[in-house]
Amino acid sequence: MATATEAKKKTVRINGCVASAQAAKYADVDVITAYPIRPYTATMMALAQMVANGELDAEYIVADSEHSQLSIAHGASSSGARVFTGSSGVGVQFAYELYSPISGSRMPVQMMIADRTLDPPGDFGSEHTDALSTRDMGWLMGWSCDAQEAFDNHLMAYRIGEDPRVLLPQMVCQDGFFVSHITTDVELPDPGQVKEFLPPYKHPYPLDPRHPVSHGPQIMPEQGPPLQLERARAMEGSMAVIEEVHDEFAKIFGRRYDPWVEEYKTEGADIVFFMQGGHAVTARFAIQHLRDQGVKVGLVRLRTIRPYPADRVNEVLSKFKVVGVIETNMGLGSVSSGGSLYAEACAALYESKTRPLVMSFMAGMGGEAIVLKEFYWMTQKMTEAQKRGKIEKRTHWVGFEE
């Protein structure tokens, strides 16, 4: 079926922000709620243009803050609309109150995140702390590493989140600047294929005066736990749906992603980087170079952190001797006293019979690039640990140590 409409697809050279905007257009969203903050603003600028040009028939609502932005998104979704919103950095934080209500009322709102470092220093770049701080709020969440993947993830996330077995909101994240503002070729599919893959959204209980229902009513304490359990079930249940959808996406569009992890040159690898997002592109380059020199290094890139594929992570990482977690986020005072990804990796590996050494690298902090030299340095640290059979310490601050 993919071949029949092959002719209408096209390749354009756009950045991550515009790729997200294109994805929203292809998804034929009904309501867009915006409030400006760099770097994600470019997405909303592109969408505003599309709506103004008549390319996209959607309500475009500029809110007076991120809190309102998400509140409007919540309401719009309750009425049965397909909703697209987004934010960056402190903007993500300002809307914090709404994350649990939106997932609690099971509204499949989609939010695009182009990461920006929280204050301080507040510069825009790839630190993931903004979105990761909301990771336990019941939203599906994962990072893309380039514009094409971002485009594809948006479409897949709608399809997953709107599945009646799931009905959860989604955060489709990309690194600020490194993905959002770097231009690459992106293949835009035929709109007919997208329609086939992503039929119009139909909430089973929309707010409709002709058929009244209550969304998010005040309830008795006894009624809270069942709702939380329902959300947990939906989150866990989404894993099967996520796999189904990735399969179908591959069938229709010809691009196959592993829903959970991307493995790069892990065959015969002793040591691997475990990371999310755009710096994986640099990592691949570094690994290629290191492999040429005979270093048995590979990359395991986490594509979906919520739901967290613990079994899959356990299975994959157990194959190696050393795992170096590249955090790109802050988990101050956490188990590694560095980032939060280390804890996720270790917890997944706890049941492993061939548990690798796990160490955490604080790199890409404050939105800085992780340069090749740093990957080599980290590889050296991991190699030393492998030789020693023991880690020197849990967390290394890259660039601040010998």
Next chain:
Amino acid sequence: MSTKGTRIPDWLTVPFAGITPAPSQEKGQDLFPTGNWRSIRPVYRDKLPPCNNACGTNEKIQGYLDLVKRGKYLDAYALIKEDMPFPSVTGRVCYHPCEQACNRGQYDEAISIRAVERFLGDLGQSLQRDVVKAGPSNGKKVAVVGSGPAGHSAAYQLARLGYKVTILEKSPKAGGLNRGGIPDWVLPQDVLDREIERLVELGITIKTNTEVGKDVSWDDLKKNYDACVLAVGLTEPNSVRAEGENKAGVIYGLPFLRDIGMGTSKVKLGARVAVIGGGNTAIDCAREALRQGAVEVTMITVESNPQEMPCVPEDLHDMREEGVELLHGRAMTAVLGNGKVEALQLYPARFSGAINASPITINREAPAEKFAVDNVIIAVGQHASLAWLPAEFKNERGTIKIDRFGRLGDTNFFAAGDIVQLGSGQPLMVVNAVGDGKRVAFNLDKVLRGEALEPRKIAVDVIMDLNRMNMTYFPHFPRVKQKLLPAMSRRKTQEEVILGFTEEQATEEAYRCFSCGTCNACDNCYLVCPEPCIARPARSNGLYKILVDYCKGCRVCIEECPTGCLEGVPELDFDTGVVRMDTAFAISPGLHGRQAQELVNLSNRPAKQI
């Protein structure tokens, strides 16, 4: 999978996670009772409108105005008849203390209550059969002495209670002061006749020309009846103790009116008539004098201005419109003339005290005035004639000695009306006598049934004042005025001066009523409640109910209740050691015991009892 093997019990299952059916859907709201978050509970509590309180017989005025508003005239008439046997009479003659008390008077103009009452009274007059029936007979006989307002009222209420009532009236026609003290052009005789007929229809026997002390003795009353109500009124006119008061042409006010009323008058007035006195009877006498042929009528009062006169201001206004002159600050000291009145001797005078019942100070140092007249009508009050009454029941005021329930000692004799009220401070007015008759009838009934008597008590805060109402809901509207006959044409005829309301006028005026403190089924609470937790099977007073399981106590209904009928009552008493957190989250009876159970019971009780 961590959620594997989990099970949500049926009673906590919602149709779709995160989403519940709306309250309007069957059983939907039952899942989420929110009433136990409330700290204030709205409660419908009807207060006493000030008009009802001010009325001498406590007519349910707000109630019948509300019914008139809705076009339920017969129900309104029936309601009025609970307290008032003859609304057609009081609708014409009442001094309407209700209108003085009316809250609307502080806002624009008081409701024209008397005119609406007359509208209903006239409706009652036209009915083939009255709405009121005699109560089932209890076999007991009661005599009522006197058929004036108090006697009429007592007889009426006793008949309704099932007594066999006999009225003893000394005059040839029943009606007492209603007939003998009120001129035809205020209260036409046929209107009163119809009301007397209504008494006969209730099975009451009326014996006219039967005077106590002459035709019937005290012992006869005691022997022949189980109980007796003495409502003999004040029959004897007061004298001003002026020299020559016995001269021909000197007439006393009450007999003057009474003889005309009974059709036995032989009086021929001259052209110039003076009336002594400043009260309502004096005004009626002056206006009647015009109708009896007098050309110049002058009213001579000790009061120094019209405001001080103890009379109904509208009647004074109408009198002056008809051409009666006022001469204030004078006392008549002598009637001059040769065997017949020719002139009056007047001196400047004033009341020695603040009120016009205090002794009069006459300034005899000033030169005497001579006021030429052909007749003088003296209308300065009246007193009782109680020769027949055992001395033990007479008091120093010359009236009957009663206890606070209107009872003579521990006898089955009761007294009501002017005969007990003279000098009590209560105005000697028809409606007060009616109220007196009603209360005495109920007290008599209790005594005969062996029940204890209790005084009527009204807490002050129960009387509704304007501050506790939401005036936003009441636009200003002028009072509907009753039409009057033109002054110059009416002053020589016996035609009724004030004309009644049409149906449209009565309804329009009833619509002006605020329904102070009382539910009038305006539906406001029902509409403004942000939760659908005010229920009513029909739009009617007393049928609104707060669904306490869902009311969060937001107070919107209380604030928006125009009449102030809705009140907020604290839900929990913090001072008595009730721990709120303990009870605030009750979901079902049994979990949190007392409060939950209380809420369940409350919703089943009639709104008015909560």
